[in-house]
Amino acid sequence: MSGMSPVSRARKKSSPPASPSVNGLFKDVLRDFSAVAAEPGPFDVELLASEVIGQWAEADPEDQLGLELIAFAQRKITPGAAALLAALEVLAETDEERTAAADALAVVLGRGIPEPEWASEIGRVTVGECWRTGDVYGDESSLLCVFSRGEATLGLLALLDFTEGGRVRDLVVIEQPHEVLAEMRGQIEEDGELIVLDKIDPADAHRLLTMGITATDAMTEPDVGEDYARFHAVALAWCRSLPEPSAASVVPEWSPAQRTEAVDRFLAEANLGDAESGREIARRLVAHGCRTEPADPLRVGPEKLARFLESLLDGETELEDEDAVAPVVLAWAAWGARRAGLSEVAASALVEDVTEYLAEYLSDEEEDEDLSAYLDGTEAGDDVLAVVERRRFAVPETDTVIGDEELTDLDPGDPEQRRLLVIGMHPEYHESLAADEFDGTDGLRLALETSVVDQLWDNEPAEVWQAAERLTEQGLTRESVLERLVSVLESQLTETEEDDRLDYDLDGYCEALRQV
Structure with missing residues (x-):
């Protein structure tokens, strides 16, 4: 089950800046923040800041791009710089960067730039319902947490991988969380025996998110989705609005x-x-x-x-x-x-x-x-x-050759194709079969072997496989075992009065098999 299936509803990604230089990148960032500062919306500011932070997540830590961007913004003294610094003061992921952003913002505001009217709302959201859906085995879960601010509502969807300790493999911000929840409920209706859906306590959601993100961030080269870095910072910021995480169970190592x-x-x-x-x-x-x-x-x-x-x-x-x-x-x-x-x-x-x-x-x-x-x-x-x-x-093989014809990927569960696989095991009969000159005795022998193979496949009667197991344990090859079983079946055949057909008594046949 793909837990992150609703990514089609994820926030649209901004176009990457075209400027190749670091200064060019910084100018593009300030230009984007100038736009959101003109049309205030705390959610938009948080998501833009998170995306910017995600862009330097894969950079060499020694480059300190975050601190360089903060210093660059401090020198510009513009509304865009104030907007960026107000966002980084809350969303930056290290204490050093948050402190630097706060100090730089104070400098910018001290030179006459007004503080963004939404600054006090950054990182502060109202927690809604939290839901978790996943496979019944417990391999993966999708955790949906709903956050709101005024009339605006967004969802944070995290893919948890419990095959690697519950780490987070991807993060997505969802614009219509109620639609995603409806999809989750629809999956339950379709595959209720393979999928589970539970409403969970926000404190448990906090524990799962923070522990999962921490586990992923501790990995040298984590395998994560393309949106993980993009929404990493905003996920951590919104997590701080959740209740204190529930206590994780102490699990002693198995002796x-x-x-x-x-x-x-x-x-x-x-x-x-x-x-x-x-x-x-x-x-x-x-x-x-x-x-x-x-x-x-x-x-x-x-x-x-x-x-x-x-x-x-x-x-x-x-x-x-x-x-x-x-x-x-x-x-x-x-x-x-x-x-x-x-x-x-x-x-x-x-x-x-x-x-x-x-x-x-x-x-x-x-x-x-x-x-x-x-x-x-x-x-x-x-x-x-x-x-x-x-x-x-x-039926040990699903490919065979009959005469000059190669037959591949036959279905052993189909009686007709199974018969072809039996015929393929006897190339000595292929020429006479093709010429329609098949001897009656040989034809009977092949028909009886096909019947034995059918009985083994269906395990009816069970005595056929029990006899085969005993003979195999005695060291006989598969071919020799089949010969013995065919001989037992042949010994039980009697002619019927109807059309001179051959038949056998099932009880007598089973008793003969038990004597093998």
């Missing part, structure tokens, strides 16, 4: 014993075929959760697990068993969904998303395979991994 206990519990409950092979990956999952989300290390979400997989791709991680990544992460997703009490819709969506992310960890032959085709019609829960394993045994 090694707690981490081991979580891994053991997962392995005991996840029904992995080989629990010990997944221990290393499970330990890394717990460690990732403790590092990125100490308040809830075991929480699962599509983005959180995607970030975990990205961490394995950084080239610095060596795994003892890379083949364990896909089954263990899928099991972790399903286990975490059950632990969180997610709905079937949300749990299924989680498993499907994670399945796509796991494409990086398939073998070379399976690298481009989309495992979601093997999940069609399934329900989230304990059997998700078992379903994938069983169906991939039944």
